[in-house]
Every structure is written in structure tokens, then in C-alpha cells.
Amino acid sequence: MRYEKGHKDETRRHILDVASARFRESGIAAVGLAGIMAEAGLTNGAFYTHFASKEDLVREVLVEALTRREERHKANLENGVPVETVIRDYLSTRHRDHAGTGCPTAALVGEIARHPRATRDAFTGKVSDLVVLMAEQIRQGTAEERRRKAITIYSIMVGALQLARAVNDKKLSDEILENAVEAALAIANER
Amino acid sequence: MRYEKGHKDETRRHILDVASARFRESGIAAVGLAGIMAEAGLTNGAFYTHFASKEDLVREVLVEALTRREERHKANLENGVPVETVIRDYLSTRHRDHAGTGCPTAALVGEIARHPRATRDAFTGKVSDLVVLMAEQIRQGTAEERRRKAITIYSIMVGALQLARAVNDKKLSDEILENAVEAALAIANER
DNA sequence: TGTACATCAGTGAACGCGCGTTCACTGATGTAC
């Protein structure tokens, strides 16, 4: 079979999308290539038509998923969506309960720390960009203060979401999210 | 060979110590039982004399490691060590660069969220205890306010330490830690 | 217009490997008589 133009790009994108969701749901190490390919409607061997290795896929998934989040931040900026909304969405029970479509950082940061340099480099670049975008969204303070606030708010959000996901007690989990919202909002708005 | 009294407990403790360090350094999934046993100076098969399964070991490692941290918090309380010191130690470059001897939560929280109920139950119980202990260490505010502060500070510390470890850029990594220290101290001391 | 060959995304079996787990066995010491 020969395929129509753009078919390969579509397939590649489909594999990326499937892998992206599975990685965020179950972790990188726990997800096998055979499973990803099967869910994408393909067989094992076709994987290497699109990616050089699993590590290559991981790097591309991270860049892809974090780029999408960047685009959302940019759209938020243009539409005047306040940082308060971003904070509340990030620290919502909905986000906690749907890791597969959520923030790749919160889902994978622990694993990323143990991945090869190239993967961490890609991640680092995207996190740097996100911090800059978040800083722009904050209204109070000098540029330097807004950058600091963005970094702190990012740390709170990532830490709280992960704790809320790991903890096996709905009350404590909700409490973690609520306190984080309050703290992040206070930091965003303080002078 | 028959062994002196207490030998088995010592061996078990030794396996726990080795596993605890390896898990925190490399992650649970990436560490095999054969490697742990070899480092403990034993062979594969002896593992099941001490633990029912890898998951059983994981649970025991978490309880053990978090209990030791609890004990440190209790000693801090008795010796009047201020929460500021705890925050600075937690968010130090030393802690960032030595995951194997550091906080199990920061090292493993992402993986724990995907482990079975029994493991998460054990983790949840220990986190609850730690929050109570941290709240006691905070001086400003009512009991309820101190609990909230403890939860928020814990979220910041866990998130910032993980981000600082994952990011592949010393400057950004240090920046993340420094901002988190500042934010955590501000929360601890605000009225 | 018809035929021969090139292209290439995808197939599916096979590779070596390390995983968690099992189990028959070892051998130094303790206990019973």
C-alpha cells in the first residue's frame, strides 16, 4: 500500500498523542512500545519508521505536550485570562483525576530527572519558556518579582498536584489542593 | 550455617537500607531485586525469606524512610530547632544532589500515585503524620492556620526539589530552590 | 497503453535481556534421647 501525502505525519502525530496520554497516566517506564503501537492501531515494527528509540519518543512527547501548554498560556495572555484562573484550573480535582490529559511536568517530573541529558535539556528549555509566559501573566510587581512569583507558583502547583494524586484520602487530597490555591493566589496578588 | 540471634533482623534491615537508597536514587521501577540483593551481599532467592514481594518491600521502605524523617522532626521539636532550618535544609543544593539519602516523598511521589492501594495507604498515613509534626513546629497562627501552612510548605518543598532535580541548568535549578526558600519562610512567619 | 521496476509505510516473527518469582538444595547449629 502506498499512502496519501501527509499520511505518515498523521500516523506519527497519532503515535505521539497515544504515547503522551499513556506516559502521563502510567509513567514512562511502565508503558511499553507494543502497547502504544497497538492502541495506535499499528504493529511493533512500524514504531521505528517514526522514531529512533523509546527515548526519542519520550523527548518528542515532552516537547509536544509542553508546547501545547505554552500555546494555552499564550492564548490566555491574548484573551486576558487572569493567572487566578490558571491556578484554579491547575489545582482542580478535575486536573488531579485526569493525569492523562494534564500537565506533563506534574505527571513526569520525577522520572525526567533520571532520563538522559538530551531529554532533560528539552524539558528544561520548555520549563524556562513556561516560566517566562507565566511571569507575563502576573500583574503585581516588577519584572524580576513576577519571574520569582511564577517560579514559586509553578513549584507549589507541581508539588501540590502530585501530593494530591499520591495521597489515598479524599479529604487530605482536597485539603492539599485548596491550600495550594490559596497560597498561589496570595503570591500572585501580593505587592 | 545457623546464625546468631538477631541476624535475620539485621539482614532484613540491611536489605531495607539498600533498597531505600536505590529507590530514591533511581526510582522504584528502575531498580531490580537482583541488584538490591547483590549490593546487600546476598543472592536472589534470599529476598523471599524477608519480604513477600517487591511491592511489600516498597511499602516497608516507604514506612521506614518516612518514619525516620518523622523522628527527625520530633527531635527538632524537642531541641527547639526552628522550621526555618528545616526549610533551608530541605531546599538546599545538598539535598537536591543527594536523592538517595533525601526525602522519599520528593523522590518517589510520582511513582507512589500509581502503586496499589496498600502502598498508597501506608504513604498517606505517614504524610498525615508529617503534616501534624510540621504544623507543631510552626510558631505563627492558630492550630488550623499552622496546619494549612504546613501543608502548603510541604507542597512547595516537594515541588521545588523535584523541579530543581529535573531541570538541567544549574542557574535555573538554584533559582527554583532560592525562590522556594523565600516563599516557604514567608508563609511560615506570616501572621 | 502496457510493462517492469522503485518506493516506502507497515507487518509480524524473532532477537537477547533482565525482570519478579519459585524451589530443590545446603550446611552450620540447636535439640532430643
Add this chain to the structure above:
DNA sequence: TGTACATCAGTGAACGCGCGTTCACTGATGTAC
């Protein structure tokens, strides 16, 4: 005191399994002449 047996932490080979990766092959379409 000497002998036979019980105990049990640890040995080390083997189990089935799923992993990431490789590779000879397929077959529909495009291109050359």
C-alpha cells in the same frame, strides 16, 4: 558424651514474561520507457 534428626537463612539455577529493538518481507502506488 555421642548420635540422629530438626531448623532455617541463604544458595543459585530455572521459570515464564514482557521489554526495546531488528529485519526480511508485503503490497499498493508512482515512475520510466
